[in-house]
Every structure is written in C-alpha cells, then in structure tokens.
Amino acid sequence: xxxxxxxxxxxxxxxxxxxxxxxxxxxxxxxxxxxxxxxxxxxxxxxxxxxxxxxxxxxxxxxxxxxxxxxxxxxxxxxxxxxxxxxxxxxxxxxxxxxxxxxxxxxxxxxxxxxxxxxxxxxxxxxxxxxxxxxxxxxxxxxxxxxxxxxxxxxxxxxxxxxxxxxxxxxxxxxxxxxxxxxxxxxxxxxxxxxxxxxxxxxxxxxxxxxxxxxxxxxxxxxxxxxxxxxxxxxxxxxxxxxxxxxxxxxxxxxxxxxxxxxxxxxxxxxxxxxxxxxxxxxxxxxxxxxxxxxxxxxxxxxxxxxxxxxxxxxxxxxxxxxxxxxxxxxxxxxxxxxxxxxxxxxxxxxxxxxxxxxxxxxxxxxxxxxxxxxxxxxxxxxxxxxxxxxxxxxxxxxxxxxxxxxxxxxxxxxxxxxx
Amino acid sequence: xxxxxxxxxxxxxxxxxxxxxxxxxxxxxxxxxxxxxxxxxxxxxxxxxxxxxxxxxxxxxxxxxxxxxxxxxxxxxxxxxxxxxxxxxxxxxxxxxxxxxxxxxxxxxxxxxxxxxxxxxxxxxxxxxxxxxxxxxxxxxxxxxxxxxxxxxxxxxxxxxxxxxxxxxxxxxxxxxxxxxxxxxxxxxxxxxxxxxxxxxxxxxxxxxxxxxxxxxxxxxxxxxxxxxxxxxxxxxxxxxxxxxxxxxxxxxxxxxxxxxxxxxxxxxxxxxxxxxxxxxxxxxxxxxxxxxxxxxxxxxxxxxxxxxxxxxxxxxxxxxxxxxxxxxxxxxxxxxxxxxxxxxxxxxxxxxxxxxxxxxxxxxxxxxxxxxxxxxxxxxxxxxxxxxxxxxxxxxxxxxxxxxxxxxxxxxxxxxxxx
Numbered sequence: 106x107x108x109x110x111x112x113x114x115x116x117x118x119x120x121x122x123x124x125x126x127x128x129x130x131x132x133x134x135x136x137x138x139x140x141x142x143x144x145x146x147x148x149x150x151x152x153x154x155x156x157x158x159x160x161x162x163x164x165x166x167x168x169x170x171x172x173x174x175x176x177x178x179x180x181x182x183x184x185x186x187x188x189x190x191x192x193x194x195x196x197x198x199x200x201x202x203x204x205x206x207x208x209x210x211x212x213x214x215x216x217x218x219x220x221x222x223x224x225x226x227x228x229x230x231x232x233x234x235x236x237x238x239x240x241x242x243x244x245x246x247x248x249x250x251x252x253x254x255x256x257x258x259x260x261x262x263x264x265x266x267x268x269x270x271x272x273x274x275x276x277x278x279x280x281x282x283x284x285x286x287x288x289x290x291x292x293x294x295x296x297x298x299x300x301x302x303x304x305x306x307x308x309x310x311x312x313x314x315x316x317x318x319x320x321x322x323x324x325x326x327x328x329x330x331x332x333x334x335x336x337x338x339x340x341x342x343x344x345x346x347x348x349x350x351x352x353x354x355x356x357x358x359x360x361x362x363x364x365x366x367x368x369x370x371x372x373x374x375x376x377x378x379x380x381x382x383x384x385x386x387x388x389x390x391x392x393x394x395x396x397x398x399x400x401x402x403x404x405x406x407x408x409x410x411x412x413x414x415x416x417x418x419x420x421x422x423x424x425x426x427x428x429x430x431x432x433x434x435x436x437x438x439x440x441x442x443x444x445x446x447x448x449x450x451x452x453x454x455x456x457x458x459x460x461x462x463x464x465x466x467x468x469x470x471x472x473x474x475x476x477x478x479x480x481x482x483x484x485x486x487x488x489x490x491x492x493x494x495x496x497x498x499x500x501x502x503x504x505x506x507x508x509x510x511x512x513x514x515x516x517x518x519x520x521x522x523x524x525x
Numbered sequence: 526x527x528x529x530x531x532x533x534x535x536x537x538x539x540x541x542x543x544x545x546x547x548x549x550x551x552x553x554x555x556x557x558x559x560x561x562x563x564x565x566x567x568x569x570x571x572x573x574x575x576x577x578x579x580x581x582x583x584x585x586x587x588x589x590x591x592x593x594x595x596x597x598x599x600x601x602x603x604x605x606x607x608x609x610x611x612x613x614x615x616x617x618x619x620x621x622x623x624x625x626x627x628x629x630x631x632x633x634x635x636x637x638x639x640x641x642x643x644x645x646x647x648x649x650x651x652x653x654x655x656x657x658x659x660x661x662x663x664x665x666x667x668x669x670x671x672x673x674x675x676x677x678x679x680x681x682x683x684x685x686x687x688x689x690x691x692x693x694x695x696x697x698x699x700x701x702x703x704x705x706x707x708x709x710x711x712x713x714x715x716x717x718x719x720x721x722x723x724x725x726x727x728x729x730x731x732x733x734x735x736x737x738x739x740x741x742x743x744x745x746x747x748x749x750x751x752x753x754x755x756x757x758x759x760x761x762x763x764x765x766x767x768x769x770x771x772x773x774x775x776x777x778x779x780x781x782x783x784x785x786x787x788x789x790x791x792x793x794x795x796x797x798x799x800x801x802x803x804x805x806x807x808x809x810x811x812x813x814x815x816x817x818x819x820x821x822x823x824x825x826x827x828x829x830x831x832x833x834x835x836x837x838x839x840x841x842x843x844x845x846x847x848x849x850x851x852x853x854x855x856x857x858x859x860x861x862x863x864x865x866x867x868x869x870x871x872x873x874x875x876x877x878x879x880x881x882x883x884x885x886x887x888x889x890x891x892x893x894x895x896x897x898x899x900x901x902x903x904x905x906x907x908x909x910x911x912x913x914x915x916x917x918x919x920x921x922x923x924x925x926x927x928x929x930x931x932x933x934x935x936x937x938x939x940x941x942x943x944x945x
Contacts, residue, residue, distance in 0.1 A: 122551075123556075124551075124555070125551070127551070131542075133543075146541075147569035148566060151566075156566070395818040401837065404889050407891075413835040415821075470824065470825065502824055
C-alpha cells in the first residue's frame with residue numbers, strides 16, 4: 106500500500122518551556138490518521154529564523170504541517186521564513202485584507218482598532234494558495250512543490266482546527282488520495298482496560314484475519330474502543346466488515362457500551378433522561394460538585410437537571426438531606442446506608458425522578474485502615490428503589506473524585522437502560 | 526554568556542496520533558529553564574529503530590533527553606537502539622534487578638507476578654550510569670560522550686518527573702554548571718493580560734536595565750507574572766534585584782495579587798478562611814457545581830467548606846434558597862437581586878460566615894439581547910453584608926463557567942483581605 110506520510114512543525118518558544126502544552130500536533134495527527142495519513146514526526150522549535158529554516162529543510166514526508174508564528178507582532182517570523190525557503194516574497198492579497206476589515210467590523214471593533222499591523226496580515230507569500238481563516242486574521246498558506254505539500258497555519262487551536270476542517274483535510278485527501286479508512290469508535294464505561302482486553306481476547310485475536318485494527322483509548326472512568334479497516338477499493342465492503350465486528354463486540358460487552366463517537370458519559374445520561382422526560386438531582390459529598398459539573402457541562406442540561414446539594418459537612422447531610430444523626434454515628438458518613446439515604450433524601454427534597462449520591466474518602470488525608478483513601482459509596486435512587494455500590498479507586502485526590510463521579514454516572518446509565 | 530542547550534526526544538506512536546498528549550516535554554523544558562538551560566527543540570517520533578537512530582544522530586545540543594519506549598514489552602526499543610548508537614551491549618545490572626524484586630514485594634505482588642520480562646528491565650547498556658527509578662521498573666540511563674550528555678527515561682510522567690527531581694536536574698547542574706537563574710512567580714487574578722500590561726508598562730520598560738525578565742503566564746481567570754534574573758557570580762545579589770522589583774510590583778497592583786509560586790485561587794481562599802477560622806457555603810446556578818469543585822479540589826477543604834446548593838431549576842432557588850417567586854418573575858433569574866438573595870439564602874441555610882452565588886447564561890443557547898451568553902451575576906455574602914458584580918465573559922460554555930467561578934473566588938478573596 107502506498108502510504109502517505111506527514112510531519113508537523115510546531116513553532117513557538119512558549120511550547121519549549123512548557124508555558125503552552127502543544128495540543129495542536131496530537132489533534133492533527135489524530136485527524137490525519139482518520140483519513141489514512143500517517144504522522145511520522147512532530148517537532149517543536151523556537152520562533153527563530155535558523156531553527157525554522159533547518160526544520161523546513163529537513164522534512165522528508167509527503168506533507169508538512171506548520172503551526173504558529175503567524176501573529177501580527179514582529180516576533181512572528183513564519184511567513185518571512187517561508188518566503189526565504191521557497192524563494193518568493195510577500196505580496197498584499199486584497200481579498201484577505203477585505204476579510205480582515207470585515208472581521209473587525211463583525212467583532213464590533215472600531216476602525217481605529219484596525220492597525221497597519223493587522224492589515225499586514227494580508228501580506229502573504231506570492232504564489233501560495235490561501236486557506237481562509239473564518240475565525241481570525243492569520244490565513245492558512247498552502248505550498249505544493251516538487252510533489253510535496255507544506256501547509257502553514259496559526260497556532261491558536263480553534264483557528265487551526267477551523268482551517269483544517271474547512272479546507273485542509275479535504276484538500277489533503279483530494280491531493281494525495283490516501284486509502285480510505287473506515288472507523289467506528291465505541292464508548293464503554295464500568296471496566297478497566299486490562300479487564301476488557303481479557304474479556305474480548307478471543308474475538309480480538311481474530312480481527313487481524315478480517316483486516317481490522319482495534320485501538321484502546323482509555324481516559325479516567327471510560328474506555329473508547331476504535332475499530333478501523335482500510336478500504337482497498339470498496340468503502341461499502343470495509344464499512345460492512347467493521348459493522349459486523351462492532352455487532353459482535355456489542356454482544357460481548359453489552360452492559361459496558363454507552364454510545365459511539367465522541368460523546369461523554371454526561372451526554373449519554375442526559376440523552377437517556379431527555380428521551381424519558383425524566384429529571385435528575387444530586388447529593389455529593391466526596392465528589393464535591395464535580396459530578397454536578399459533568400452534568401451541567403452539557404449544553405441544554407437544564408432540561409433534565411434540577412439541581413443538587415454538596416453536603417460536605419455532616420450538618421448539611423442531616424438538615425438538607427434528612428440523614429438521621431444516629432445513622433451517621435453508627436455507620437460513619439462513608440457507608441452504604443448514608444449513601445442510599447442521601448440519594449433518597451435529595452430525590453425527595455428536589456422532587457426528581459432520579460438521584461445520585463456519593464460519599465467517600467478522596468484523600469490524601471482522612472483514610473483509616475477500615476476505609477482507606479479511595480473508598481467511595483455511590484448510590485442511585487429512582488422510581489424503582491435505591492441501589493448502592495462500593496468503589497475502591499486508586500490514585501490522587503483528583504483521580505478518586507473523577508472516578509467516583511464517572512462511576513455514579515455509569516450506575517445511573519445502567520439503571521435508566523435496564524428500567525425500559 | 527555560555528548558554529547550555531537541550532533538546533528532547535519523545536518516543537511513542539501514541540503521541541503522534543494524539544492518543545496521548547505529550548506533557549513530559551513541556552515539563553522538562555520548564556524545569557530546565559528554571560536552572561538556566563535552554564531547550565531548543567522537541568521531537569516526537571515513532572517507536573521505531575530507524576526513527577530513533579535518526580533522531581539521536583541529528584542532535585546538536587549539549588544535553589539530549591529521551592522519554593519513552595522503556596516498557597517490558599517487545600514494542601519498547603529504546604535501550605536496544607541506544608546500545609546500537611553508542612556501540613555497546615546490554616548487561617544485567619544486579620542492583621537494578623534487586624530493586625525490581627523489592628518493588629514487586631512492596632507493591633504486594635506475588636513472586637509469580639515477577640516475569641522474566643520484568644527482570645529483563647535490569648538489562649541496561651554497558652557503561653551507562655543508572656539513575657534509579659523509585660516509582661517503577663524502568664531505570665534512567667545517563668551517557669556522557671564527547672562532551673555531551675544523553676539521558677533516557679521512561680515516558681510515564683510521574684516516573685520521569687521522579688527521576689529528574691531525584692537525580693537528573695542536580696546531575697545536569699553539576700555537570701554543566703549553567704548560570705544560576707533566580708525566579709519569583711507572582712499570582713494575580715481579576716484583570717486580563719493586556720490590561721495588566723498597560724498598568725505596569727512604565728515599570729516593565731525599566732526591567733531590562735535591571736537585568737530582569739518578565740513573563741506573562743495566563744490561564745483562565747488568573748495570570749502569573751514571573752520575574753527572572755541571571756546571577757553572574759553572586760546569587761544573593763540577583764535575589765535582591767528580583768525581590769526589589771517584586772516589591773515595586775506589589776505596590777503597583779496590590780489588589781490583584783493573591784499569592785506566589787504554584788498556588789491556585791482555591792488554595793488562596795482556603796488559606797484565608799482557615800487563618801480566620803471562618804467557613805464558606807455556595808449557591809451555584811450557571812457554574813453548576815464547578816465552583817464547588819474548585820474549592821473541594823484542595824486537600825483539607827472540609828475544614829472550612831460546609832457545602833452548597835446547585836440551584837439549576839427555579840424551584841430549587843425558591844425552596845432551598847428562599848428566593849421569592851415575584852423576585853424571579855420581576856428580575857429574571859440572571860439578575861443582581863437574585864444573585865444577592867441566593868448568597869444570603871445559602872449563608873443562612875448552611876450557617877456559614879461567607880457565601881458565594883452565581884447566576885448567568887453559560888450558553889450556547891439561552892441568550893437574549895438584554896442578557897447575551899456570557900452575562901453572569903456573582904454575589905458574595907458575609908458578616909459585613911452582600912456585594913454583587915456583573916461579568917460579561919466571552920468564549921465557550923466551558924470558558925464562561927470557568928471564568929464565572931474564578932471571578933467568584935476572587936471576589937471572596939478581596940472581601941476576606943479587606944475585612945481584616
């Protein structure tokens with residue numbers, strides 16, 4: 106197979122000293138992989154003429170993507186060095202200048218704000234193909250020389266992503282016609298990577314014979330499984346192959362799968378609640394508001410989320426959630442009866458269909474031999490009663506909070522899908 | 526000045542396709558900058574013999590740091606390629622093997638778990654200096670050849686950071702004696718980067734003459750200002766120079782500064798509450814639990830945080846916080862009187878000294894001409910009354926939530942420091 110390769114050059118002193126984490130390169134690499142282009146190298150270099158020239162001169166891939174160094178200030182050298190490298194000079198592109206003027210107007214900024222430095226962002230290398238930037242003033246620049254493409258873009262992530270989505274990815278597909286890859290990304294929660302791998306081992310061993318690759322993409326509290334197949338001539342056939350294996354996977358781990366694509370567990374739970382016309386309330390102790398944040402990070406969540414109580418102090422557990430003081434004394438705040446009563450209490454107080462409650466030891470202090478750091482009780486109360494689950498989550502305070510919250514969302518998801 | 530340079534090679538296919546974001550390189554670059562070593566290039570490459578050899582063979586800096594590719598599986602090539610590059614071979618290091626055996630015991634894993642593949646992690650290039658890894662089984666390897674140093678470390682961030690902190694940084698200082706740099710990082714909140722820059726412009730213009738550099742390090746809702754000075758011979762003199770300018774800066778923007786070093790606004794507020802023996806409660810609408818999360822992300826926050834109410838539905842605002850329904854009807858939920866009443870309501874209900882309330886339009890939907898997306902009222906209630914502030918935060922739902930929460934923390938911080 107004729108493999109198409111890419112490399113990425115990220116320009117900026119701030120990346121080299123860790124002031125900015127370069128998320129652009131990974132995003133580009135991931136998008137290219139989805140259209141069958143393999144990224145072979147990423148380089149981060151200083152915003153410095155010699156460093157940029159050296160990087161441009163030592164590329165070997167079919168495609169070189171360059172991010173950064175396109176701002177309006179004199180620190181930003183990229184387009185000048187591109188001129189030097191390609192033996193050309195800057196010329197004013199009138200349609201780009203008009204776009205900059207329009208953009209300033211749309212953003213409600215006055216004509217006085219439009220400095221010559223801003224207009225000069227319409228000065229671009231003679232002979233390049235301009236990739237319009239609908240979100241900013243620095244254009245993308247495409248050079249096709251000796252069978253290889255160089256694409257320079259601004260470093261601001263949402264501007265770069267916009268240029269790639271609006272133009273770059275389609276132009277690269279058109280120009281290089283990489284083999285089509287068909288993907289399906291299946292979202293799972295409730296089981297760790299190594300356990301899932303053991304459970305689907307026999308099936309996974311047979312994938313290679315079907316020409317299908319499986320990637321495990323873990324993040325706290327969830328695991329994405331991506332199936333990919335190259336389509337040699339017939340994309341429909343590859344799609345069928347992937348769909349068949351996805352179908353088998355659904356049969357192997359039905360209770361773990363909560364969606365496909367790029368969704369979050371918060372979105373999946375929101376969708377289920379919306380479909381049923383039902384509502385949710387929360388009572389959080391150890392997750393301290395983070396579970397509520399995961400729910401409300403989803404646009405439109407006010408349609409199903411009524412609200413919640415963060416009951417850090419025991420007094421709040423008693424007064425706002427109706428936990429009897431002798432129950433707290435007898436079992437401790439981190440216990441099954443308290444978790445269940447918290448969920449029932451907030452469900453009653455806020456009159457929701459469903460409620461999730463969390464109580465645990467997030468650490469780093471507060472652990473005991475009986476209830477070490479990471480011990481968390483999660484309860485879900487609903488129309489058909491209350492259930493609770495004990496978790497023992499390893500890791501830092503941040504990770505315990507994150508895993509406890511994801512565990513609560515996943516318990517609710519399972520209750521919602523099994524109560525159909 | 527004799528500048529010491531470094532470059533970083535990050536090995537791993539997962540970085541190239543965006544499955545893993547390389548946070549190691551930025552961390553290393555930042556730590557090296559603090560000890561006066563300049564990172565000139567970062568490269569991410571595939572876990573592939575030819576790619577690793579090419580990268581090693583094209584380094585030019587005094588120091589090359591290599592991360593990744595040191596796991597126990599056969600995919601992990603780094604140490605084999607290092608042998609090839611330096612013309613040496615793997616030998617078993619008995620003290621490293623003992624360390625691996627001890628580590629398995631300490632982690633409570635049985636002898637049966639200790640595979641030959643794990644013991645083989647004690648096979649390291651003959652002639653390298655081993656940098657012990659107290660957190661894992663893959664050692665750091667130090668090679669000093671022809672006046673240049675190569676340092677290979679595992680890619681797991683906390684193992685790599687441990688090796689650098691335990692050994693690497695000190696050994697690099699000892700080996701290259703870079704010029705000492707003195708730093709102070711001053712944390713500010715409540716004003717954006719460009720406005721702060723305008724306010725301290727005259728002072729900033731004079732810093733160069735004092736041999737001091739100023740870096741602006743913005744993140745949502747806060748801005749760090751880092752002062753640095755090279756110490757030519759006398760570190761104490763450089764320290765005095767930095768301290769003098771930091772003193773001037775404190776005089777210029779006293780109300781913006783909330784701490785120094787690596788702290789967060791949540792920590793600063795927590796420290797102030799603790800010092801005063803006072804407590805906090807929250808009533809969140811548009812921040813949806815995120816403000817509570819910022820408070821409870823701080824270890825020990827249960828000493829001063831009582832809890833909170835997330836009042837997403839108006840019914841919760843009325844019933845749990847005591848907002849009169851005619852106040853909601855007359856002003857709308859996003860209004861000064863409602864924000865103030867929310868803060869007072871939760872302060873009374875949870876009997877805290879202080880309370881913060883937020884109500885606003887986080888978007889992307891729900892905006893009106895009167896109250897567009899980003900309109901947020903934040904109120905703080907305390908022993909000396911209630912105050913409120915209107916914010917208009919640009920950006921995505923995520924950013925509006927983050928900025929509104931930071932604004933609330935900063936308002937409380939100011940109230941706490943001015944009520945002394």
